[in-house]
Amino acid sequence: FCQVSFLHYKQLRVSILPANLIILSATYLPACTVNTDHPDQLSARYPTFYLNAVISSNATCGDPEPEVYCKLVEHVPGRPIKNPHCARCDANSVLPQERHPITNAIDGTNHWWQSPSIKNGRQFHWITITLDLKQIFQVAYIIIKAANSPRPGNWILERSLDGLTFDPWQYYAITDSECLSRYNVTPKLGPPTYKNDTEVICTSYYSRINPLEDGEIHTSLINGRPGADDLTSELLNFTSARYIRLKLQRIRTLNADLMTLSARDPRDIDPIVTRRYYYSIKDISVGGMCICYGHAQSCPLDPCLCEHNTCGESCNQCCPGYHQQPWQPGTISAGNTCEKCNCHNKATDCFYNQTVADLRLSLNIQGVRQGGGVCIACQQNTAGINCETCTDGYYRPAEVHTSTANIQRQRALTEHACVCSDVPAGQCVCKTGFAGLRCDRCAFGYRDFPQCVRCECSLPGSINTDPCSPCICKACGCNQSGSLTESCDEMGRCQCEEGIAGDKCNRCSRGYYGFLSNGCTVISLTSDWLIHFPPSMHL
Known part of the structure; x- marks a missing residue:
C-alpha cells in the first residue's frame, strides 16, 4: 500500500500505527516521516495544502436563531470555577468566536463545532455529521476530540462508499446494558478488542462522563484484528470508505440531571440545566491508506500510481487487454498481477468470463488453456475467443501462424459459403447444392451454376450415372403373371x-x-x- 499523509497543525503521537500508515485529516497534506528514535511516532510538517473534503451536519448552534449556552464543567458542584460564564452562539454573527460551524471540526485550529443545546428540544439529541473524503480510502483509525462538552453518549460510527448506503463500523453506548438494549450487540468490556476482521463491536469505554471537556475517542479499525499484518480482502472491504458518518443519538448528561431530563420536555426545564447539554467537536482525524488495493508503490491525492497491469483511480481493475485472470487485490505475500490476454496481436482489449475458464476454452500467453480471457473486437478479419479463427469469408493460408499480421485472404464467391474453415486452408463450407474450394460450382446432382438447382433424373430408375444428364429410364421388367x-x-x-x-x-x-x-x-x-x-x- 502507498503512503500519503494528512495531519493538522499539531504533531500527533499514535503508538498503534505502523510506520507505513497515512494520517488523514480533512485539511492538510504534510510530508510524513518516521522518527527512527521513536518508530511509533509520525512527525509532520505543515504546508498549506487543502484537500477538497466536505463535512456537513444537520444542526448547528445559533442556526437559525442565536442562543446562549453554558459549559457543564463550570456548573458541577465541588469543581473550582475559573471565570464561569455563559456564552452566545450565533451562526450569522460577524464575530468568529460566536460562530461554531461544522467546518471547524476539520480546519486544523482550536475552533470547534457545536450543536444546539437541548434547551431547544429533545430532538437535538439526534444529530448526523457526514464527512466526504472525496475518494475512497482504507481507514485505519478515527480520532474525535471533544471541545467544551463531554463526549457523546450513544452514537454510531458508519461508513459508505457511495453516500447512499451506510454500514456500521462501531457502536458506542453510555452503559454496557444499552449496547444490548439499543444496538443488540454484546458489549466489549474495557478497551475494544476484535475477534475477526469484520466484527462490529459496541463499547461504553469512550462514553464516560469524564472528562467533562477535551475528551477523546480513539477508534481503531485495522490494528488488533486478525488480518492486520497481511491485509485480507474481508478487512480491506470492511475498512474501505469515502463517506464517514457520525450518528449522534444521546448527549451525555450528569446522573443528577438524568431523571429530570428523561421525564420532562427539556423546554419545560430551567434553562440553567438544559443550556449546558450539547455536542461539541474540535477535531476529527482519520488515519488510513490510499485504496490502491496493493497495486501501487505511491499514491498522491489523485489516482494511485498503479502497477501490476492494474488501472482505475484505486487500481481496482485490470487494464484493457489484461483480463486473462480475474482482478484480485495485491497482498504482501502475493502481487496478483493482472495477466495479459492472448489475442494473437489481433485485439487490444478483452474481458474475463468464468464459464470460459471452467471449460478451459481460453489460451493464455504461455499457450496453456488456463483462465477466462475473451478477446474483444478482433482485427484483421479474425474471430474466436483468442482471435484464432477467421471471420466468414476469409481464410488463413496453411503456412501462416495465427500471430502473423495481415495474413487473412478473402475467399471468392463467398455468398455461397456458410462458414469459414482453416483446415484445409481456404476450404469454404458450402451451402447445399454448391461445391469446390470456394463454392464456385454446383455439387453433384445439381445444375445451372450459380442457381444450382437439383437435377430431376433418378439414378435408381434410370440407366444414367449423372442425374443431370438426359434421363433414360430403365424397363420395369414386371412379371406379367404376377x-x-x-x-x-x-x-x-x-x-x-x-x-x-x-x-x-x-x-x-x-x-x-x-x-x-x-x-x-x-x-x-x-x-x-x-x-x-x-x-x-x-x-
Missing part, C-alpha cells in the same frame, strides 16, 4: 396381384405357395399339406 400393370414407380417396383411379392412380382407372398401362371394358392394347414410339404418347407 403384376397388375407393366408400369412401375421411380424405384422400379411393380404393382403386384394379391399373394404375389417382389419388386418384379415374381414370387409368392408369405402364406402363399405354388407360383403359377394363374397366381399363388393360399396355404391350408391340413394333413394333406403336411403330407405334400415336408417340415423343411413349412412356412
Whole structure:
C-alpha cells in the first residue's frame, strides 16, 4: 500500500500505527516521516495544502436563531470555577468566536463545532455529521476530540462508499446494558478488542462522563484484528470508505440531571440545566491508506500510481487487454498481477468470463488453456475467443501462424459459403447444392451454376450415372403373371396381384405357395399339406 499523509497543525503521537500508515485529516497534506528514535511516532510538517473534503451536519448552534449556552464543567458542584460564564452562539454573527460551524471540526485550529443545546428540544439529541473524503480510502483509525462538552453518549460510527448506503463500523453506548438494549450487540468490556476482521463491536469505554471537556475517542479499525499484518480482502472491504458518518443519538448528561431530563420536555426545564447539554467537536482525524488495493508503490491525492497491469483511480481493475485472470487485490505475500490476454496481436482489449475458464476454452500467453480471457473486437478479419479463427469469408493460408499480421485472404464467391474453415486452408463450407474450394460450382446432382438447382433424373430408375444428364429410364421388367400393370414407380417396383411379392412380382407372398401362371394358392394347414410339404418347407 502507498503512503500519503494528512495531519493538522499539531504533531500527533499514535503508538498503534505502523510506520507505513497515512494520517488523514480533512485539511492538510504534510510530508510524513518516521522518527527512527521513536518508530511509533509520525512527525509532520505543515504546508498549506487543502484537500477538497466536505463535512456537513444537520444542526448547528445559533442556526437559525442565536442562543446562549453554558459549559457543564463550570456548573458541577465541588469543581473550582475559573471565570464561569455563559456564552452566545450565533451562526450569522460577524464575530468568529460566536460562530461554531461544522467546518471547524476539520480546519486544523482550536475552533470547534457545536450543536444546539437541548434547551431547544429533545430532538437535538439526534444529530448526523457526514464527512466526504472525496475518494475512497482504507481507514485505519478515527480520532474525535471533544471541545467544551463531554463526549457523546450513544452514537454510531458508519461508513459508505457511495453516500447512499451506510454500514456500521462501531457502536458506542453510555452503559454496557444499552449496547444490548439499543444496538443488540454484546458489549466489549474495557478497551475494544476484535475477534475477526469484520466484527462490529459496541463499547461504553469512550462514553464516560469524564472528562467533562477535551475528551477523546480513539477508534481503531485495522490494528488488533486478525488480518492486520497481511491485509485480507474481508478487512480491506470492511475498512474501505469515502463517506464517514457520525450518528449522534444521546448527549451525555450528569446522573443528577438524568431523571429530570428523561421525564420532562427539556423546554419545560430551567434553562440553567438544559443550556449546558450539547455536542461539541474540535477535531476529527482519520488515519488510513490510499485504496490502491496493493497495486501501487505511491499514491498522491489523485489516482494511485498503479502497477501490476492494474488501472482505475484505486487500481481496482485490470487494464484493457489484461483480463486473462480475474482482478484480485495485491497482498504482501502475493502481487496478483493482472495477466495479459492472448489475442494473437489481433485485439487490444478483452474481458474475463468464468464459464470460459471452467471449460478451459481460453489460451493464455504461455499457450496453456488456463483462465477466462475473451478477446474483444478482433482485427484483421479474425474471430474466436483468442482471435484464432477467421471471420466468414476469409481464410488463413496453411503456412501462416495465427500471430502473423495481415495474413487473412478473402475467399471468392463467398455468398455461397456458410462458414469459414482453416483446415484445409481456404476450404469454404458450402451451402447445399454448391461445391469446390470456394463454392464456385454446383455439387453433384445439381445444375445451372450459380442457381444450382437439383437435377430431376433418378439414378435408381434410370440407366444414367449423372442425374443431370438426359434421363433414360430403365424397363420395369414386371412379371406379367404376377403384376397388375407393366408400369412401375421411380424405384422400379411393380404393382403386384394379391399373394404375389417382389419388386418384379415374381414370387409368392408369405402364406402363399405354388407360383403359377394363374397366381399363388393360399396355404391350408391340413394333413394333406403336411403330407405334400415336408417340415423343411413349412412356412
